Amino acid sequence: MDLEQEILRLKKDLNAVILAHYYQESEIQDLADVVGDSLALAQHAAKTTADVIVFCGVHFMAETAKILNPGKLVLLPDLDAGCSLSDRCPPDKFKLFCQQHPGHFVVTYVNSSAEVKAMSDVIVTSSNAVKIVQRIPADKPIIFAPDQHLGRYVIKQTGRDMVLWPGSCQVHELFSEKKLVQLKVQHPEALVIAHPECEAPVLALADFIGSTKQLLDYTVSSPKQQFIVVTEAGILHQMQLRSPGKVFIPAPPDNECACNECPYMRLNTLEKLHACMAKRTPALELPPALAERAKAPLARMLEWS
Ligand code: 13P
Ligand code: SF4
Secondary structure, eight states, X not given: OOHHHHHHHHHHHHTEEEEEETTSOHHHHHHOSEEEOHHHHXXXXXXXOOSEEEEESOHHHXXXXXXXXXXXXXXXXXXXXXXHHHHXXXXXXXXXXXXXXXXXXXXXXXXXXXXXXXXXXXXXXXTTXXXXXXXXXXXXXXXXXXXXXXXXXXXXXXXOOEEEOOXXXXXXXXXXXXXXXXHHHHOTTOEEEEOTTSOHHHHTTOSEEOOHHHHHHHHHHOSOSEEEEESOGGGHHHHHHHOTTSEEEXXXXXXXXXXXXXXXXXXXXXXXXXXXXXXXXXXXXXXXXXXXXHHHHHHHHHHHO
């Protein structure tokens, strides 16, 4: 069976749209209708007319699509595709944290569960966090969760003092300042571009910081020819497609691996994508009341973006 052809046939039969994050394997990206960062995929999910959303990404991304489309079937090739940031912010502990900081405006990164989103005032992604925090009245104290590194980056950009939930991404925290300095010495012509989930000493070495889409756009518009890419290696596929003549060097993690991959994102495969469309499962399910509560802060994000 030609898996790609079969997936395209099923897509037509189901009247489905396939949304894929940049960290998916390249075969999945090549089949998708839309490849994007968390914000672009959420914006697309909010306006799609398809009957079925097939989400090739991690759980919180598909959950976001479900919150925005409670009546639609939202499929995720592997329901175990979680996210360490989301996992490190359990709703019961987050509730206590919010209670310990009464009167705070709660800004939550989209890499979080529906329960945590439902306790928030506004959701942000890495591409709009600075812009959204700037809109919050200056006299309002802010909680920022769950990524402390993105939070510190936003504090630096906006000058706003924020209470940070101490979460981090297990993939981005693996980049090390030492290995990055070595790589810069080996490639003195290369610009360093990094995702704001990286730790501050790594971000201090970057020439440009942004969401996956912002990093991709930067490599297209920059006249430079070489880039050291400090985020999950899946993004290199689109960078190479958009700028075939340029050189992209994946920054290695601080272990024996050559490049840094998100183990959750990589749970999705072409085979599982085909199976979920053929069987119409696994599907994202959410209690309607929870979806309703989580929708308000998400809708505010889309409006403020
Ligand atoms: P982006 O929104 O920048 O694509 O980030 C998603 C993510 O999970 C980064 O680790
Ligand atoms: Fe979550 Fe990190 Fe994977 Fe992004 S790279 S999905 S933040 S674990």
